[in-house]
Amino acid sequence: MRSRRSAEFAAIAVAAALLLGVTVSGASGQAGSAEPTPPGRDAAPKGVAGQTIDRVKQAARQAGDALTRVPCLAPKGGGKSIGSLPHVARKLIAGQPVVIVAFGSSSTQGYGSTSPANNYPNRLAERLRRHYPGADISVINSGKGGEDAPEMMARLKATVLDAKPDLVIWQVGTNAILRNLDPAETGRLVEEGIAAIQATGSDVVLVDPQYAPRVNERAESAGKMIAALGRLAELRRVAIFPRFQVMKDWHEKQALPFENFVIADGLHMNDWGYACFAQLLADDIIRSVGQIKLGVTVPSDVRAYRPM
Structure with a gap:
């Protein structure tokens, strides 16, 4: 026994x-398949x-x-690239370990995915490691459901700064919309957090709210929040992934029904949504590092992130 x-x-x-x-x-992304049962033999329990x-x-x-099942296409019309991620680029070029912290709420934690393998931080890590097979890349998932800027700021040091990240991807604003929080106050807290992150030398990418039915029900509040985060990105000269616009493009320009990328709660992304989000983000991180390697001048005062 x-x-x-x-x-x-x-x-x-x-x-x-x-x-x-x-x-x-x-x-x-695959771990093989089960051995088939030989003909005429029942599978053992x-x-x-x-x-x-x-x-x-x-x-x-x-x-x-x-x-x-559904290809992940970049938004039509293109736009600005992510610009410069100098800290990440320097570490990769020097062959040094890279630490990325994905900071946010439930859509960073991975609510709606069918397994941890399918949340966006793990898909991001997978894609970056595939492109840089010799690199030591860690992506730490610091997402916690239900939070927004007030709760995130309370744990910024313990879950972000103490990890000594080279890049922080900060997803924020959705729960503030759903809770009717003041966009200006959210912006003030996020600006304080960005300043603390930048003081460590880390690169920063903001991620704004998602385009989904429950957010769209509060269109006015969503518009104010997205505008506030955009102004903050310009002020602090950090990148911003316009998740709202990217997902709107999926629905309106690529004609994808909401159920293709949002689960039944009308708010959180599904496996495909997280995978495409991670792919677009990873591809532009890779492009930014590649430009720096080639000596291409990339603006360091990033004003906005726009997936190519």
Whole structure:
């Protein structure tokens, strides 16, 4: 009995390692497929370890094929690039470890995804590691559901600054809209946070609210919040990923129904939405680093992020 339990625990440990490989390393997004049952032979009942491995494989398949069902296209019309991420670029060029902190609320935490492998920070890590296979890149998920600027500022030091990040991707503003918080006060708190992050030498990318039915019900508040974050990005000279405009493009210009990228709650993204968001963000980070490597002059006073 003891040897059987030991074997099961060992198998579970292997499964956990596989899951970490999908979630953190994720070079291909797939962990293989189950062995087919030989013809004429019934499949044997699976123990805890076998069921765990099957769940790992299923999560990997879902992560791998999210974008094969619907292609992830850049917004039509293009626009400005992310500009310069000098700290990240210097670290990658020098072959030094890069730490990225994804800071935000439930859509950073990954609410709506079918597994941790499918949240945007893990998809971002997967894509960056695939492009820089020799680099030591860590993406820390510091998302916490239900929060906005007041709660985030209370944990800024412990969950962001203490990690000594090279890049902070700060998703903020959606819960402020839903809670009718003052956009000006949100802007004041976010500006204070950006100043603290910049003082450490880290690059910053802001992410504004999502284009989704529940946000669109408060269109006036959403417009004010998006405008406030845009002005703040100009003032502090940081990048901003215009998530609202990108998702609006998916719906209006690419004719994708909301159910293609938003779950049934009308607010949070699904696996495809997170995967496409991560792809667009990763591709422009890669483009920015590539320009710096080639010696191309990239404005350091970034005014806005616009996926190419």
